[in-house]
Amino acid sequence: MDFVACIKQFADEFGTEKIAQRSFLGVLEDYQAFEDVSPSFRLVLKHWHENGNLAKISKMSVNDNQWKIDVSNIIHQTQSEGFQKEVVSDLLHKLLLGMGIIDYSFDWNSEFCQQEKTAKESISTNGNGWGKTSTSVSQPEKKENFFSRLFGRKDSPSAEECYQNAVSAKSNGNNNDYIEWLKKAAQKGSKDACLDLGQYYYRNSPAQDYGEAVKWFKKGVANGNLSCSVKLGFMYAYGQGVVKDYNIAISYFEKPAKNGNRSAQFGMGFCNYHLMVQSLKKNQNQETEDSIRCYKEAKRWLTYVAEAGNADAQYYLGVVYNGFETINGNIPTYKKESFKWLEQARKQGHKGADEYIKRFGRYYWFS
Secondary structure, three states: OOHHHHHHHHHHHHOHHHHHHHHHHHHHHHOOOEOOEOHHHHHHHHHHHHHOHHHHHHOOOOOOOHHHHHHHHHHHHHHHOOOOHHHHHHHHHHHHHHHOOOOOOOOHHHHHOHHHHHHHHOOOOOOOOOOOOOOOOOOOOOOOOHHHHHHOOOOOOOHHHHHHHHHHHHHOOOHHHHHHHHHHHHHOOOHHHHHHHHHHHHHOOOOOOHHHHHHHHHHHHHOOOHHHHHHHHHHHHHOOOOOOOHHHHHHHHHHHHHOOOHHHHHHHHHHHHHHHHHHHHHOOOOOOHHHHHHHHHHHHHHHHHHHOOOHHHHHHHHHHHHHOHHHHOOHHHHHHHHHHHHHHHHHOOOHHHHHHHHHHHHHHHHO
């Protein structure tokens, strides 16, 4: 994979603004050469990453005049730590151009390099007839380079604009443009785009790709989308595109469940029920701290959803009560609660509940 493709991968995973703060250093260390970044730039960037300046640069805003003060301080500080001022200044110039903090009309030399320029231009020609040395920092070419790909052009559409373009494309039946705009919006941090992309790859029969669905749901989770967290939780609970893992699923369900999301609450109960069953099988149906904890958690979360009328939650709550009775010893109480919830689910047409009740027979439930 070439460097640009690697950067794109990180951008897809973390969002462009986090590359400078989290992933960029590792990329620089893994790749020895690439077209837009010289070895001297790489050393400065590594240094900035370690002392926090790279994170500071990535947060600069054109609407805040503080950035000019910060730039001057960073140049002075980095120079005092042994780096060449020309390299430091040139690198900062390109970074800020790529971020859209400045444009090509901004007089960088006058603003930040005037003292060095004046001092060096005062040197007279030497005896060999050479002309005076020009040390001003050259203006970068007006082309898309590594930095503009990293931070995004100033004139590129915002995440919200990309998402609205996706909505328009979908309403016009243009599926290819719909997906492309969604990806652009998601890469710029749109929570809704991440969710829509994940659902598209999860549900769409011709394009179904659980791996892609997992990728976009994870990006949505990183951007704070709780709906993506719920979707991802069920993919881990069912083993879709990932190795089935009830504990990981719970980690994704927990926050939205505590915020009142019924699907996540069901997921918490469902996963804890299966963890309870695993613990019982592992320990030859003997109670353990894990099985008791999972039983209590399953009962707690499923009750919230069952009381709201969800038939699946009612069914699993009935199974949870019945599955734990041999351990607790209070068989009549648990059978009564179990049948109550199973019967409510059966009245709503839940076939699993009907089959479960019939499997044990009338004598079992009412003896």
